Amino acid sequence: MSVENAPVVDVDEAAIPVEKKMYYRFESNDKKEFRVSELAIQQSETLNRLVEAMGYTSEDVENKPAIAIENIDGKTLKLVFQWCEHHKGEAIPVDDGSVPKIVEIPEFDAKLMDIDNGLLFKLIWAADYLNIVQLLNVSCKKVANMAQGKTPAQLRRVYLLPSDEEDEAAKRAAQEAQDPRAREVEEEFEERKRQGGNSFF
Amino acid sequence: MTIKLLRFPSLALFKILESMPSTDKVLISFCSSKMKRLMRMVKWYVSKMQYVSNRFQTHIFLGSPIFDYGGLFVIQEVNEFTENSRTYREEEFGLQYGLSADTIEGKTATVVQVLKREQSSSKWVFHDLIIDLFRNPPVIEYEVDSDCDLSNIYINETVRNMRLSGGDANASYAERYFSTAMDLHGAVVTPLIRPQLLIDSKLTTAKYLYLEHAFYNTWTLALHFNGHRAVFNYSIFDEQIVAGIINKWKCNEGFQNLQTLEIYSSHIIPDFHINEIGNHFGARPFDGLRRPENFKEEHWVMDVHFKPMECANFLDIVRESDGKVASFLLTTSMFKFCVWN
Numbered sequence: 001m002s003v004e005n006a007p008v009v010d011v012d013e014a015a016i017p018v019e020k021k022m023y024y025r026f027e028s029n030d031k032k033e034f035r036v037s038e039l040a041i042q043q044s045e046t047l048n049r050l051v052e053a054m055g056y057t058s059e060d061v062e063n064k065p066a067i068a069i070e071n072i073d074g075k076t077l078k079l080v081f082q083w084c085e086h087h088k089g090e091a092i093p094v095d096d097g098s099v100p101k102i103v104e105i106p107e108f109d110a111k112l113m114d115i116d117n118g119l120l121f122k123l124i125w126a127a128d129y130l131n132i133v134q135l136l137n138v139s140c141k142k143v144a145n146m147a148q149g150k151t152p153a154q155l156r157r158v159y160l161l162p163s164d165e166e167d168e169a170a171k172r173a174a175q176e177a178q179d180p181r182a183r184e185v186e187e188e189f190e191e192r193k194r195q196g197g198n199s200f201f
Numbered sequence: 202m203t204i205k206l207l208r209f210p211s212l213a214l215f216k217i218l219e220s221m222p223s224t225d226k227v228l229i230s231f232c233s234s235k236m237k238r239l240m241r242m243v244k245w246y247v248s249k250m251q252y253v254s255n256r257f258q259t260h261i262f263l264g265s266p267i268f269d270y271g272g273l274f275v276i277q278e279v280n281e282f283t284e285n286s287r288t289y290r291e292e293e294f295g296l297q298y299g300l301s302a303d304t305i306e307g308k309t310a311t312v313v314q315v316l317k318r319e320q321s322s323s324k325w326v327f328h329d330l331i332i333d334l335f336r337n338p339p340v341i342e343y344e345v346d347s348d349c350d351l352s353n354i355y356i357n358e359t360v361r362n363m364r365l366s367g368g369d370a371n372a373s374y375a376e377r378y379f380s381t382a383m384d385l386h387g388a389v390v391t392p393l394i395r396p397q398l399l400i401d402s403k404l405t406t407a408k409y410l411y412l413e414h415a416f417y418n419t420w421t422l423a424l425h426f427n428g429h430r431a432v433f434n435y436s437i438f439d440e441q442i443v444a445g446i447i448n449k450w451k452c453n454e455g456f457q458n459l460q461t462l463e464i465y466s467s468h469i470i471p472d473f474h475i476n477e478i479g480n481h482f483g484a485r486p487f488d489g490l491r492r493p494e495n496f497k498e499e500h501w502v503m504d505v506h507f508k509p510m511e512c513a514n515f516l517d518i519v520r521e522s523d524g525k526v527a528s529f530l531l532t533t534s535m536f537k538f539c540v541w542n
Binding site: 101102103116117120121124127128129143146147148149151152156158159161162163167 | 202203204205206207208209210212213216217218220221222225228229231232233234235236267269287289300301302309
């Protein structure tokens with residue numbers, strides 16, 4: 001995809017200091033390209049370090065290929081960069097291990113995250129991968145809020161939590177898949193027990 | 202709308218679980234053994250577990266320095282679960298609970314119905330289900346109304362702070378209530394207790410004791426108090442008690458742990474011979490070389506503030522056996538006593 005056709009992420013030009021007015025190009029794993037301001041990039045520790053390490057100039061940004069982000073699709077990345085542009089310049093919360101501040105979901109973030117749970121799931125993975133602390137905080141808070149007023153049975157359904165029996169079955173299945181002989185040995189052992197044998201060997 | 206919680210990266214998973222209010226944290230731990238193990242690993246930010254019981258129900262507050270991380274369970278005894286509740290069956294004993302959501306003063310609470318026929322075991326198992334989730338258990342506190350049937354109230358013996366509220370209370374009721382605690386840290390009593398408590402009352406063992414309507418109980422409790430700090434409001438007391446306290450301390454026959462003791466009278470006592478008591482015990486005015494001007498420590502027990510004390514106008518007495526200094530202030534309406542370390 002060419003730069004001209006890249007999805008436009010709303011940018012508040014006036015909010016960007018003149019000397020910081022530099023944009024980077026990123027490409028999602030489904031080849032969608034995005035132009036993102038340098039200030040917005042600072043919300044992501046991962047991308048910030050990446051562009052710093054690359055040492056791109058303005059010319060490089062135009063002439064070199066877009067930076068590929070291989071494990072995030074375009075739909076998710078668009079949300080990520082919209083969030084970063086909206087919150088550019090804001091302080092990044094630091095986790096000092098003490099009691100954390102209550103996470104409030106601002107109106108913009110609430111609207112941005114008014115999406116289906118599949119996309120929300122991807123957004124959290126992206127925020128985690130790109131190390132965008134505050135986006136991770138608000139998106140996790142949204143998922144935590146889904147628990148409100150629910151009984152354990154409802155929580156199991158909402159969060160698709162397996163029961164102990166399902167966990168056990170999955171564990172057995174995984175063991176068997178790893179070692180196809182395990183089941184045969186177990187069956188043989190059970191058979192010998194039925195026949196009254198004291199020892200397997 | 203569903204979402205696969207356990208498929209999130211671990212940082213996100215822990216953020217999600219940690220940002221839930223503690224009631225949700227408890228309920229999600231009921232979903233499976235794996236969730237229980239997981240909830241033992243997350244941070245709870247819960248400092249106290251406070252039971253508040255009246256004749257009709259018990260509230261369990263999971264108290265946090267930040268309100269949103271706290272939570273409220275309302276325990277109700279029922280003959281059968283109401284229709285709006287969902288049954289949860291606990292695995293170890295097979296006890297059942299009827300769970301539903303409610304809103305109390307604008308905050309979400311979880312109503313936990315227990316069946317009357319198994320209410321006793323249901324309550325202690327529910328307590329254990331919660332406590333089991335903490336790596337560092339919170340401080341357990343109880344507040345019980347004086348007209349509750351104690352046999353219907355589950356009180357865990359590891360309780361640290363206890364409050365007795367409501368109207369006048371019977372002495373044996375108060376004794377039975379406070380004796381539930383193995384190690385009583387703080388005791389707050391707001392009703393008048395009668396008949397008078399005995400000298401071996403459990404309340405004398407509390408480290409912090411506050412009686413709102415002490416009356417004649419000051420006679421026994423103040424003289425035999427073995428904790429750090431005590432406040433007796435609305436007391437009926439006389440020179441004999443004051444002299445008894447000072448004498449007991451001076452002779453090293455009691456008050457080994459005492460820091461401060463405050464007695465406030467319910468009325469002015471006009472015939473107090475303040476100077477005579479001072480002279481009798483060889484009291485001397487404040488000397489900055491002997492002890493600090495003020496007692497600076499403060500402590501909170503169940504919303505009662507044991508305040509710092511300004512002692513510049515107190516008289517000092519010295520215990521001859523070990524040279525330890527104590528100070529007191531006596532007026533026609535109060536007696537304050539402070540031991541210096």
